[in-house]
Amino acid sequence: MLRDGVAALACCDEVGRGALSGPVTIGAVLVTAATRTAPQGVRDSKLLTPDARRRLAPRIERWAAAHAVGHASPAEIDTFGIMTAMRLAGERALRALAVQADAVLLDGNHDYLSPPDQDVLFGGLPETTHAVGAAPWALPRVVTMIKADLRCAAVAAASILAKTARDEIMVELAADHPEYGWAENKGYAAPEHIDALARLGPTPHHRTSWRLPGLAPPLGGADSVADTHAVASARALESPA
Incomplete structure (x- = not known):
């Protein structure tokens, strides 16, 4: 895409979609035509050990023209x-980039960033999910x-940043649970997670x-049936390692 005249391309990937607890997280790595070759060893985060991801994360942050990570909480997942x-997590990541992206590249075949109504500001999200006073924001292509x-x-680099950031959150939460x-x-x-539940x-x-798993079906929720299918499909795609 950089060869097609895109000056700044934000590459994004998500982790935590199929987890039972914790946030869903989107990593964003912005590159330009001046960005050099990625650090050696960068590949999809699921193919790397935790130690390898932790070693690569600061190298990716120094390499990228800009980088950011956005999260959406379990409460937001339940609500929306x-x-x-x-x-929401993707918009938070993109807004946090130090350089405005001209276009966004997502892993997969589904555009989860664009709102159903392309003319809706804030990515089609309820305004209550945004910081007070946040300016209207136009989603790049x-x-x-x-x-x-x-x-x-x-994109692989974005997955490493997202996975590293989310893993740190889960390790911190594990101290209390x-x-x-x-x-x-x-x-x-x-x-062990299912047994504890x-x-x-x-x-x-x-x-x-x-x-x-291990609990009675929920009484409601934003889209619990669809989320059940998301859990099943994500188990085959994501590893907690």
């Missing part, structure tokens, strides 16, 4: 649904690419609108 929460995390180094094993499983549906029930950090 996972897809709207991803849009969005392009999707299947397997972009394998084909584009900047050690029974769920979040330091190891990062909020995904690992056996059945014994202890959910915490404030769980997505309680979802059909959580």
Whole structure:
């Protein structure tokens, strides 16, 4: 896309979509025609060990023209649904970039950033989810690419930043809730996590609108049925490692 006249391209990837607890997180890495080759070892975060990701993260931050990470909380996922929460996390990441992007490249084949109504400001999100006094914001052009995390180094770099940031959050939360094993499983549906849910029930950090394993079906929620399918599909795509 940089060869097509795009001056600043923001490459994004998400982590945590299929987790049972914790935020959904979007990483954004902005590159320009002047950006050099990515640091050696950068690849899709799921193919790297935690130590490798932690070593690469500061190198990526120095390499990128701009970088940022955005989160949407479990409460926001429960209130608005996972897809709207991803849009919210993505907008937070893009707004936080030190350089304005001219276009955005997303991994996959679904544009979760663009609102249903392209003329709606704030990415179609309820204004209550934005900082007080936040200026209206126009979403740059969005392009999707299947397997972009394998084909584009900047998307892979974004996945590393997102995974590293979200893992740090889950390790911190694990200190107050050690029974769920979040330091190891990062909020995904690992056996010790499911066992703790059945014994202890959910915490404030769980997505309680979802059909959580070991618990009765939720009484409601933004899109709990759709989120159940998201959990199943994401298990095959994401690893807590």
